[in-house]
Amino acid sequence: MTLKIKDVTKRFGKHTAVDHLSLEIPEKEMFGILGGNGAGKTTTFRMILGLLDITEGEISWNDEAIGYDKSHLIGYLPEERGLYPKLKVRDQIIYLGKLRGMRKSEVVTELEAWLKRFKVPEYMDKKIEELSKGNQQKIQFISAIIHKPKLLILDEPFSGLDPVNVEMLKEAVIDLKERGTSIVFSSHQMEHVEELCEHLCILHKGKPVVQGTLREIKQSYGRKNLVIHAAIPLEFLRDFPGVVSYKKVTEGCELQIENEDVSQGIFRELQGKGFVRKFELEEPTLNDIFIEKVGASYE
């Protein structure tokens, strides 16, 4: 079971929203699509779901086109949440489950288990409009996965959730992946993608500017971060050969360096100058990579 996106482009008139995107998501894999506002994430999802026509290229799921006949295999959490405010949680989910071919009793059993897991069993008979936004989102998530889809598409699943609920949802998503679901999700927040995904793609103005496994991406990037805590002046490192950026912090500095060798030069330079409490070489973060490739942070 693999989702394949082959050289897909989407144009709205003269505007290119997605520009030659290719990716594959096999079973049991979580794929993250990162990008700022207007990068093309939602457009990509809508094309996967067959809600938008593809201008060029192909999208397939197990080598077949995705259409309405496959909706029982696919779960979708849209960016604009869409539950019926006046309906009770139970009725809402039963309605959606039945649309996907489930029996009422099956839906209720699943729903009870999920509400319990999300620590809100009492919501069964509450109306959607009585719930907070974050809790509505939990219900919307349940509505996307109640039928145990094989392919799950989550558009900004963590936006608007507090840290406790983010963790709860992350665990649920990891469990679904381990049970065999292919998952693709979008986010503005790089730390979520960094934590959850084996493969990822950064979209910028519709173009995939970075793509691969997290490991590959970090390794091929080359640059490293170096954290130094020392009670001696470190300002001179600002102009040290191979130092790309210098940030002063309370106890010392944080540097971005061109490669590992630069850290050895710095290490030698500091020897004998005074006590160094911390000298730590770290992998670049996705945020570092994004800033380098796209030129801005997107918080």
Ligand SMILES: Nc1ncnc2c1ncn2[C@@H]1O[C@H](COP(=O)(O)OP(=O)(O)OP(=O)(O)O)[C@@H](O)[C@H]1O
């Ligand atoms: N139906 C449409 N008609 C015309 N332009 C569109 C349409 N849908 C999207 N676009 C444009 O395509 C580009 C990509 O939009 P998209 O919604 O895919 O971005 P996104 O990455 O999901 O952004 P966000 O994080 O803000 O939701 C944007 O420039 C947007 O204005």
